[in-house]
Amino acid sequence: LEMFTGKRPTSELFGGDFTLNSYTKSALPERVLDIVDKSILHTGLRVGFPVAECLTLIFQIGLRCCEESPTNRLTTSEATKDLISIRGRFFKAIRTYRH
Numbered sequence: 366l367e368m369f370t371g372k373r374p375t376s377e378l379f380g381g382d383f384t385l386n387s388y389t390k391s392a393l394p395e396r397v398l399d400i401v402d403k404s405i406l407h408t409g410l411r412v413g414f415p416v417a418e419c420l421t422l423i424f425q426i427g428l429r430c431c432e433e434s435p436t437n438r439l440t441t442s443e444a445t446k447d448l449i450s451i452r453g454r455f456f457k458a459i460r461t462y463r464h
Contacts, residue, residue, distance in 0.1 A: 371402030
């Protein structure tokens with residue numbers, strides 16, 4: 366969540382029950398572009414790229430990784446699998462080459 370919002374959980378913006386998690390949850394999916402770090406939107410995405418849809422899926426994974434109860438959190442392998450799936454869906458031209 367920190368990487369994609371550009372905000373830290375310790376930011377002055379957050380306090381009490383208002384956390385990075387609740388900030389993110391409250392924005393999804395309608396206001397995802399309002400919470401994303403603006404530098405992400407200026408990385409040369411092609412015209413017509415479904416950025417809001419892609420970011421919503423990424424934020425949902427982030428939220429699942431930050432569940433309060435450890436038993437409800439995604440494992441690292443599950444998160445990796447989900448992120449690879451998103452990469453395949455939205456970035457078909459990008460390939461990872463292994464040597």
